Amino acid sequence: MISKLFNKKETDSVQPFIISGPCSVETPEQLFQTVEALYEEGVRVFRGGVWKPRTRPGTFEGVGTKALPWIKEVKQEFDIEFAIEVASARHVEEALNVGIDILWIGARSTVNPFTVQEIADSLEGVDVPVLIKNPINPDLGLWLGAFERIHAAGIEQTAAIHRGFSNFREKVYRNSPNWQIPIDFRSELPQIPMICDPSHISGKRQLVPIVSQKALDLNFDGLMIESHINPNEAWSDSDQQLSPKALGLMIRSLQTRKVHFEExxxxxxxxxxxxxxxxxxxxxxxxxxxxxxxxxxxxxxxxxxxxxxxxxxxxxxxxxxxxxxxxxxxxxxxxxxxxxxxxxxxxxxxxxxxxxxxx
Incomplete structure (x- = not known):
């Protein structure tokens, strides 16, 4: 499943790789119901926040380690792959101990080389795909540097996640897309798959299809989209999450493009x-x-x-x-x-x- 992302041929037409799941894993019931509904929509690679780094204290920061056995259970029940965010060596160790398939490094971690290096050191000798989100500020060097650190640890399967950039002037999106930054990234590292996170760019569920289509029009390799069994009752980022049914409808409505003219x-x-x-x-x-x-x-x-x-x-x-x-x-x-x-x-x-x- 995840291997399809890294085996994509340059001549292939755009067939978006989909990762979906709730912003946060909240309860065993919420996780099971969301995974079950998304599975029916054809999703096979899932995401879910366990530890949630927040801008300010006092907000919901994830249920933490106790969510890992719940993830392990749904993985076995549905035979799926699961991705979670890690922000420390301890997170990496706990995630790998329960068989998490994919790790991602969040925007607040990418901005800190010390944090990225700690994660890289903990991954030495491990064979696991690592996805790296762009830093919260539009700094291409920081993004590229994070990949250099992870690659130096021996991790071969990596992908970039474009989730937009913080901008106090932004009026439409939660995070400014600033599409030129991921385009410049691909110029520097063309072999790295590029995934778009339209949920965090949009901040509003009605914009998610628009941003998703824009990413596919720019030949992105995949989408990471937040979905919750009952979005309005989500414990975090409720405004930007889609229901599984809405996600399925959106995916089927997206237009894919050929990379090159055949004639x-x-x-x-x-x-x-x-x-x-x-x-x-x-x-x-x-x-x-x-x-x-x-x-x-x-x-x-x-x-x-x-x-x-x-x-x-x-x-x-x-x-x-x-x-x-x-x-x-x-x-x-x-x-x-x-x-x-x-x-x-x-x-x-x-x-x-x-x-x-x-x-």
């Missing part, structure tokens, strides 16, 4: 359009080059007349007008605003180098 004529057509994109990108770089030449010209003029680099009125004017221009061209104004922010930073840098070369 040569269609691939040729795609290549022709990509050639046009390459030319458009070259023209775009030429325009930026011309803009920077004008920026340097302004820098020389300011230096000659002893004028400061930054003119806030001018920057406000750019920040107001460029997004408006973008809207007129059916472009995303937020993207254009961010792009011109980067261009403005480079403009200030170049003018500063002209006016005050010592800095």
């Amino acid at each position: 040569k004529d269609k691939q040729q057509k795609l290549n022709e359009i990509r050639d046009q994109i390459d030319q458009a990108d070259h023209d775009l770089l030429e325009a930026i080059h011309q803009r920077m030449a004008l920026v340097e010209k302004i820098g020389e003029f300011k230096k000659l007349n002893n004028v400061a680099v930054l003119d806030m009125d001018r920057w406000k004017h750019i920040l107001q007008t460029r997004p408006d221009w973008a809207r007129e061209m059916s472009l995303n104004p937020t993207m254009i605003e961010e792009m011109f922010g980067l261009i403005h930073q480079e403009s200030i840098k170049r003018q500063t180098e002209i006016i005050d070369p010592k800095n």
Whole structure:
């Protein structure tokens, strides 16, 4: 079951690997009923929180070690594989002692190299798949570093879990998807399977199908989705969990994509359009080059007349007008605003180098 995730061929079409189960294992009855219902929907690899690291104390932090025998029992009853989160060497030892099949390292652990190293040390000589969630902040280096530590311990079967990033400005999602980070990860480690956790990105169950489809459209290898037999009564993260029936309906409604065109004529057509994109990108770089030449010209003029680099009125004017221009061209104004922010930073840098070369 889990082996399918790691034996995926590059030429295969996207067939999502599904891991599902409750945010937290609460009672033997809740676990059994959830697993039974999900099993009927075709799920064969399950998840469940045993130890729940929470942002603030006083909230439900999982039932702990006493949940492990319950998991062992449902594993035997349904012949399934089960994944839990571990955050210490003790967690690893207790999980392996009861035959847990898959371990995952959570976002709050990934952010701490000391914690990841402790887990890695405890895994030496063990053959168990390890899934690693991205750190809570958008730091690609921390994510990659966690894999380097786990691989150094001899663990060969690893996969990444994209669960989004904390962002106090986020208005739609619980955690900002920031899809570019997992894309950059795959550029660095293309052999590592990538799983999306739409539950923690969404924070709301109605968004889970949307995020799941987005992940499949980006050729993710699988989904880890929270499901509870009675989501509204869940002890943790009730708003983002789906019922087993709703999960089954969602999975069957997802659209899968081929990785490559199979017909040569269609691939040729795609290549022709990509050639046009390459030319458009070259023209775009030429325009930026011309803009920077004008920026340097302004820098020389300011230096000659002893004028400061930054003119806030001018920057406000750019920040107001460029997004408006973008809207007129059916472009995303937020993207254009961010792009011109980067261009403005480079403009200030170049003018500063002209006016005050010592800095």
